[in-house]
Amino acid sequence: MVYVPPSPYSDPSKATASKGVLSHLEKAKEGDEDTFDLIEKQLEEQKDICSENAKVYEKLGNLGAASQYKNMADTCQRDLLAIKGIRKQGLTAPKFTMEMRKFAIVHSNPGLSDKLVEVEVVRGITIPCPSGVLSEQDLNVYIELEFPWPSDSAQKAETDKVKGTSNPGFNSKHQFDIDRKQMRSLQRVFKRQPLRCLLYQSRSLFHSPV
Incomplete structure:
Protein backbone atom coordinates (compact mmCIF):
# COMPACT_ATOMS: atom_id res chain seq x y z
CA MET A 1 0.00 0.00 0.00
CA GLU A 99 4.23 -0.72 2.93
CA MET A 100 2.53 -4.10 2.68
CA ARG A 101 -0.56 -4.68 4.80
CA LYS A 102 -2.66 -7.83 5.05
CA PHE A 103 -6.43 -7.81 5.58
CA ALA A 104 -8.81 -10.72 6.00
CA ILE A 105 -11.40 -10.58 3.22
CA VAL A 106 -14.21 -12.82 1.99
CA HIS A 107 -14.21 -13.84 -1.66
CA SER A 108 -17.76 -13.77 -3.00
CA ASN A 109 -19.87 -12.59 -5.90
CA PRO A 110 -22.28 -10.03 -4.43
CA GLY A 111 -23.80 -9.36 -7.84
CA LEU A 112 -24.64 -13.02 -8.48
CA SER A 113 -28.10 -14.37 -7.64
CA ASP A 114 -28.46 -17.30 -5.20
CA LYS A 115 -30.06 -19.27 -8.03
CA LEU A 116 -27.09 -18.97 -10.36
CA VAL A 117 -23.60 -20.45 -10.59
CA GLU A 118 -20.94 -18.79 -12.74
CA VAL A 119 -18.25 -20.63 -14.70
CA GLU A 120 -15.29 -18.73 -16.15
CA VAL A 121 -13.20 -20.12 -19.00
CA VAL A 122 -9.87 -18.30 -18.85
CA ARG A 123 -7.58 -19.79 -21.48
CA GLY A 124 -6.23 -22.88 -23.20
CA ILE A 125 -2.59 -23.93 -22.83
CA THR A 126 -0.51 -25.50 -25.63
CA ILE A 127 -3.41 -26.94 -27.62
CA PRO A 128 -2.14 -29.53 -30.14
CA CYS A 129 -3.09 -29.18 -33.81
CA PRO A 130 -5.69 -31.78 -34.84
CA SER A 131 -5.55 -33.83 -38.03
CA GLY A 132 -5.84 -31.61 -41.07
CA VAL A 133 -4.53 -28.48 -39.33
CA LEU A 134 -0.95 -27.73 -40.39
CA SER A 135 0.01 -25.08 -37.83
CA GLU A 136 -1.36 -23.11 -34.91
CA GLN A 137 -2.02 -20.21 -37.28
CA ASP A 138 -4.82 -22.36 -38.77
CA LEU A 139 -6.45 -23.06 -35.40
CA ASN A 140 -9.93 -21.64 -34.80
CA VAL A 141 -11.06 -23.04 -31.47
CA TYR A 142 -13.79 -22.59 -28.89
CA ILE A 143 -15.05 -24.35 -25.75
CA GLU A 144 -18.50 -25.84 -25.30
CA LEU A 145 -19.66 -26.22 -21.70
CA GLU A 146 -22.14 -28.85 -20.51
CA PHE A 147 -23.48 -28.13 -17.04
CA PRO A 148 -25.09 -31.41 -15.82
CA TRP A 149 -28.10 -29.83 -14.11
CA PRO A 150 -30.89 -30.68 -14.28
CA SER A 151 -29.82 -34.28 -14.85
CA ASP A 152 -32.42 -34.90 -17.59
CA SER A 153 -31.58 -31.72 -19.52
CA ALA A 154 -28.02 -30.42 -19.21
CA GLN A 155 -27.51 -26.69 -19.74
CA LYS A 156 -25.04 -25.68 -22.44
CA ALA A 157 -22.99 -22.62 -23.35
CA GLU A 158 -19.99 -21.88 -25.52
CA THR A 159 -17.18 -19.34 -25.75
CA ASP A 160 -16.33 -17.18 -28.73
CA LYS A 161 -13.88 -18.61 -31.25
CA VAL A 162 -10.20 -17.68 -30.98
CA LYS A 163 -8.03 -17.91 -34.09
CA GLY A 164 -4.35 -18.38 -34.82
CA THR A 165 -2.89 -19.51 -31.48
CA SER A 166 -2.34 -22.67 -29.44
CA ASN A 167 -2.74 -20.67 -26.22
CA PRO A 168 -6.13 -19.01 -26.75
CA GLY A 169 -7.40 -16.53 -24.18
CA PHE A 170 -11.17 -17.02 -23.90
CA ASN A 171 -11.86 -14.92 -20.77
CA SER A 172 -15.49 -15.94 -21.00
CA LYS A 173 -18.05 -16.11 -18.16
CA HIS A 174 -21.24 -18.18 -18.29
CA GLN A 175 -24.08 -18.48 -15.80
CA PHE A 176 -26.17 -21.60 -15.16
CA ASP A 177 -29.39 -22.05 -13.20
CA ILE A 178 -29.36 -24.06 -9.96
CA ASP A 179 -31.88 -24.72 -7.17
CA ARG A 180 -30.45 -24.36 -3.67
CA LYS A 181 -33.47 -26.19 -2.26
CA GLN A 182 -32.19 -29.30 -4.04
CA MET A 183 -28.52 -29.09 -3.07
CA ARG A 184 -28.26 -32.78 -2.17
CA SER A 185 -29.58 -33.77 -5.57
CA LEU A 186 -27.20 -31.32 -7.22
CA GLN A 187 -24.24 -32.79 -5.34
CA ARG A 188 -25.20 -36.32 -6.38
CA VAL A 189 -25.42 -35.26 -10.02
CA PHE A 190 -21.94 -33.70 -9.91
CA LYS A 191 -20.45 -36.82 -8.32
CA ARG A 192 -21.72 -38.89 -11.25
CA GLN A 193 -21.12 -36.36 -14.02
CA PRO A 194 -18.94 -33.27 -13.53
CA LEU A 195 -18.95 -30.17 -15.69
CA ARG A 196 -17.74 -31.03 -19.21
CA CYS A 197 -15.56 -28.70 -21.27
CA LEU A 198 -15.37 -29.78 -24.91
CA LEU A 199 -12.71 -28.23 -27.15
CA TYR A 200 -13.66 -27.72 -30.78
CA GLN A 201 -11.79 -26.74 -33.94
CA SER A 202 -14.50 -24.94 -35.91
CA ARG A 203 -17.25 -27.59 -35.70
CA SER A 204 -15.04 -30.66 -35.27
CA LEU A 205 -14.41 -32.06 -31.79
CA PHE A 206 -10.71 -32.83 -31.55
CA HIS A 207 -9.88 -32.90 -27.87
CA SER A 208 -11.07 -35.10 -25.02
CA PRO A 209 -13.56 -33.59 -22.52
CA VAL A 210 -11.93 -31.89 -19.56
Whole structure:
Protein backbone atom coordinates (compact mmCIF):
# COMPACT_ATOMS: atom_id res chain seq x y z
CA MET A 1 0.00 0.00 0.00
CA VAL A 2 1.09 3.57 -0.61
CA TYR A 3 1.17 6.27 2.03
CA VAL A 4 1.81 9.90 1.21
CA PRO A 5 2.42 12.85 3.56
CA PRO A 6 -0.65 14.72 4.80
CA SER A 7 -2.29 16.71 2.03
CA PRO A 8 -0.97 20.27 1.73
CA TYR A 9 -4.47 21.38 0.80
CA SER A 10 -7.13 22.52 3.21
CA ASP A 11 -9.65 21.11 0.73
CA PRO A 12 -8.17 18.30 -1.44
CA SER A 13 -11.02 18.60 -3.95
CA LYS A 14 -9.65 22.01 -4.97
CA ALA A 15 -6.47 22.06 -6.99
CA THR A 16 -5.19 25.19 -5.22
CA ALA A 17 -3.35 25.98 -2.02
CA SER A 18 -1.70 28.86 -0.26
CA LYS A 19 1.94 29.69 -1.05
CA GLY A 20 2.84 29.26 2.58
CA VAL A 21 1.59 25.69 2.71
CA LEU A 22 3.41 24.72 -0.49
CA SER A 23 6.65 26.55 0.26
CA HIS A 24 8.46 23.25 0.87
CA LEU A 25 7.61 21.97 -2.63
CA GLU A 26 9.82 22.90 -5.58
CA LYS A 27 9.19 22.84 -9.29
CA ALA A 28 8.90 19.43 -10.89
CA LYS A 29 12.13 17.71 -11.84
CA GLU A 30 12.99 15.13 -14.45
CA GLY A 31 11.52 11.77 -13.48
CA ASP A 32 8.67 13.24 -11.42
CA GLU A 33 6.12 12.16 -14.02
CA ASP A 34 6.96 8.49 -13.37
CA THR A 35 6.66 9.06 -9.63
CA PHE A 36 3.25 10.69 -10.01
CA ASP A 37 2.12 7.84 -12.28
CA LEU A 38 3.17 5.28 -9.67
CA ILE A 39 1.43 7.02 -6.77
CA GLU A 40 -1.78 7.61 -8.70
CA LYS A 41 -1.86 4.02 -9.98
CA GLN A 42 -1.41 2.61 -6.48
CA LEU A 43 -4.07 4.88 -4.99
CA GLU A 44 -6.54 4.02 -7.75
CA GLU A 45 -5.99 0.29 -7.19
CA GLN A 46 -6.34 0.63 -3.41
CA LYS A 47 -9.52 2.65 -3.78
CA ASP A 48 -11.06 0.02 -6.09
CA ILE A 49 -10.09 -2.85 -3.76
CA CYS A 50 -11.50 -1.09 -0.70
CA SER A 51 -14.73 -0.16 -2.48
CA GLU A 52 -15.23 -3.74 -3.68
CA ASN A 53 -14.56 -5.19 -0.22
CA ALA A 54 -17.01 -2.69 1.28
CA LYS A 55 -19.72 -4.01 -1.07
CA VAL A 56 -18.92 -7.62 -0.17
CA TYR A 57 -19.13 -7.06 3.59
CA GLU A 58 -22.27 -4.96 3.23
CA LYS A 59 -23.87 -7.82 1.30
CA LEU A 60 -22.86 -10.22 4.10
CA GLY A 61 -24.36 -7.91 6.73
CA ASN A 62 -21.03 -7.06 8.37
CA LEU A 63 -21.61 -3.31 8.51
CA GLY A 64 -18.57 -2.67 10.74
CA ALA A 65 -16.13 -4.11 8.20
CA ALA A 66 -18.03 -2.44 5.36
CA SER A 67 -17.68 0.94 7.06
CA GLN A 68 -13.95 0.36 7.63
CA TYR A 69 -13.34 -0.32 3.95
CA LYS A 70 -15.50 2.63 2.89
CA ASN A 71 -13.39 4.92 5.09
CA MET A 72 -10.19 3.58 3.54
CA ALA A 73 -11.63 4.11 0.05
CA ASP A 74 -12.51 7.69 0.96
CA THR A 75 -8.97 8.27 2.27
CA CYS A 76 -7.49 6.97 -0.97
CA GLN A 77 -9.77 9.25 -2.96
CA ARG A 78 -8.75 12.32 -0.93
CA ASP A 79 -5.06 11.48 -1.32
CA LEU A 80 -5.57 10.94 -5.04
CA LEU A 81 -7.17 14.36 -5.46
CA ALA A 82 -4.34 15.97 -3.51
CA ILE A 83 -1.66 14.29 -5.66
CA LYS A 84 -3.41 15.32 -8.86
CA GLY A 85 -3.59 18.89 -7.57
CA ILE A 86 0.15 19.00 -6.89
CA ARG A 87 0.87 17.53 -10.30
CA LYS A 88 -1.38 20.04 -12.02
CA GLN A 89 0.59 22.92 -10.50
CA GLY A 90 3.86 21.50 -11.85
CA LEU A 91 5.37 20.86 -8.41
CA THR A 92 7.62 18.01 -7.28
CA ALA A 93 6.06 14.77 -6.12
CA PRO A 94 5.97 14.39 -2.32
CA LYS A 95 8.15 11.77 -0.64
CA PHE A 96 6.42 8.48 0.11
CA THR A 97 7.10 4.96 1.34
CA MET A 98 5.66 1.60 0.28
CA GLU A 99 4.23 -0.72 2.93
CA MET A 100 2.53 -4.10 2.68
CA ARG A 101 -0.56 -4.68 4.80
CA LYS A 102 -2.66 -7.83 5.05
CA PHE A 103 -6.43 -7.81 5.58
CA ALA A 104 -8.81 -10.72 6.00
CA ILE A 105 -11.40 -10.58 3.22
CA VAL A 106 -14.21 -12.82 1.99
CA HIS A 107 -14.21 -13.84 -1.66
CA SER A 108 -17.76 -13.77 -3.00
CA ASN A 109 -19.87 -12.59 -5.90
CA PRO A 110 -22.28 -10.03 -4.43
CA GLY A 111 -23.80 -9.36 -7.84
CA LEU A 112 -24.64 -13.02 -8.48
CA SER A 113 -28.10 -14.37 -7.64
CA ASP A 114 -28.46 -17.30 -5.20
CA LYS A 115 -30.06 -19.27 -8.03
CA LEU A 116 -27.09 -18.97 -10.36
CA VAL A 117 -23.60 -20.45 -10.59
CA GLU A 118 -20.94 -18.79 -12.74
CA VAL A 119 -18.25 -20.63 -14.70
CA GLU A 120 -15.29 -18.73 -16.15
CA VAL A 121 -13.20 -20.12 -19.00
CA VAL A 122 -9.87 -18.30 -18.85
CA ARG A 123 -7.58 -19.79 -21.48
CA GLY A 124 -6.23 -22.88 -23.20
CA ILE A 125 -2.59 -23.93 -22.83
CA THR A 126 -0.51 -25.50 -25.63
CA ILE A 127 -3.41 -26.94 -27.62
CA PRO A 128 -2.14 -29.53 -30.14
CA CYS A 129 -3.09 -29.18 -33.81
CA PRO A 130 -5.69 -31.78 -34.84
CA SER A 131 -5.55 -33.83 -38.03
CA GLY A 132 -5.84 -31.61 -41.07
CA VAL A 133 -4.53 -28.48 -39.33
CA LEU A 134 -0.95 -27.73 -40.39
CA SER A 135 0.01 -25.08 -37.83
CA GLU A 136 -1.36 -23.11 -34.91
CA GLN A 137 -2.02 -20.21 -37.28
CA ASP A 138 -4.82 -22.36 -38.77
CA LEU A 139 -6.45 -23.06 -35.40
CA ASN A 140 -9.93 -21.64 -34.80
CA VAL A 141 -11.06 -23.04 -31.47
CA TYR A 142 -13.79 -22.59 -28.89
CA ILE A 143 -15.05 -24.35 -25.75
CA GLU A 144 -18.50 -25.84 -25.30
CA LEU A 145 -19.66 -26.22 -21.70
CA GLU A 146 -22.14 -28.85 -20.51
CA PHE A 147 -23.48 -28.13 -17.04
CA PRO A 148 -25.09 -31.41 -15.82
CA TRP A 149 -28.10 -29.83 -14.11
CA PRO A 150 -30.89 -30.68 -14.28
CA SER A 151 -29.82 -34.28 -14.85
CA ASP A 152 -32.42 -34.90 -17.59
CA SER A 153 -31.58 -31.72 -19.52
CA ALA A 154 -28.02 -30.42 -19.21
CA GLN A 155 -27.51 -26.69 -19.74
CA LYS A 156 -25.04 -25.68 -22.44
CA ALA A 157 -22.99 -22.62 -23.35
CA GLU A 158 -19.99 -21.88 -25.52
CA THR A 159 -17.18 -19.34 -25.75
CA ASP A 160 -16.33 -17.18 -28.73
CA LYS A 161 -13.88 -18.61 -31.25
CA VAL A 162 -10.20 -17.68 -30.98
CA LYS A 163 -8.03 -17.91 -34.09
CA GLY A 164 -4.35 -18.38 -34.82
CA THR A 165 -2.89 -19.51 -31.48
CA SER A 166 -2.34 -22.67 -29.44
CA ASN A 167 -2.74 -20.67 -26.22
CA PRO A 168 -6.13 -19.01 -26.75
CA GLY A 169 -7.40 -16.53 -24.18
CA PHE A 170 -11.17 -17.02 -23.90
CA ASN A 171 -11.86 -14.92 -20.77
CA SER A 172 -15.49 -15.94 -21.00
CA LYS A 173 -18.05 -16.11 -18.16
CA HIS A 174 -21.24 -18.18 -18.29
CA GLN A 175 -24.08 -18.48 -15.80
CA PHE A 176 -26.17 -21.60 -15.16
CA ASP A 177 -29.39 -22.05 -13.20
CA ILE A 178 -29.36 -24.06 -9.96
CA ASP A 179 -31.88 -24.72 -7.17
CA ARG A 180 -30.45 -24.36 -3.67
CA LYS A 181 -33.47 -26.19 -2.26
CA GLN A 182 -32.19 -29.30 -4.04
CA MET A 183 -28.52 -29.09 -3.07
CA ARG A 184 -28.26 -32.78 -2.17
CA SER A 185 -29.58 -33.77 -5.57
CA LEU A 186 -27.20 -31.32 -7.22
CA GLN A 187 -24.24 -32.79 -5.34
CA ARG A 188 -25.20 -36.32 -6.38
CA VAL A 189 -25.42 -35.26 -10.02
CA PHE A 190 -21.94 -33.70 -9.91
CA LYS A 191 -20.45 -36.82 -8.32
CA ARG A 192 -21.72 -38.89 -11.25
CA GLN A 193 -21.12 -36.36 -14.02
CA PRO A 194 -18.94 -33.27 -13.53
CA LEU A 195 -18.95 -30.17 -15.69
CA ARG A 196 -17.74 -31.03 -19.21
CA CYS A 197 -15.56 -28.70 -21.27
CA LEU A 198 -15.37 -29.78 -24.91
CA LEU A 199 -12.71 -28.23 -27.15
CA TYR A 200 -13.66 -27.72 -30.78
CA GLN A 201 -11.79 -26.74 -33.94
CA SER A 202 -14.50 -24.94 -35.91
CA ARG A 203 -17.25 -27.59 -35.70
CA SER A 204 -15.04 -30.66 -35.27
CA LEU A 205 -14.41 -32.06 -31.79
CA PHE A 206 -10.71 -32.83 -31.55
CA HIS A 207 -9.88 -32.90 -27.87
CA SER A 208 -11.07 -35.10 -25.02
CA PRO A 209 -13.56 -33.59 -22.52
CA VAL A 210 -11.93 -31.89 -19.56
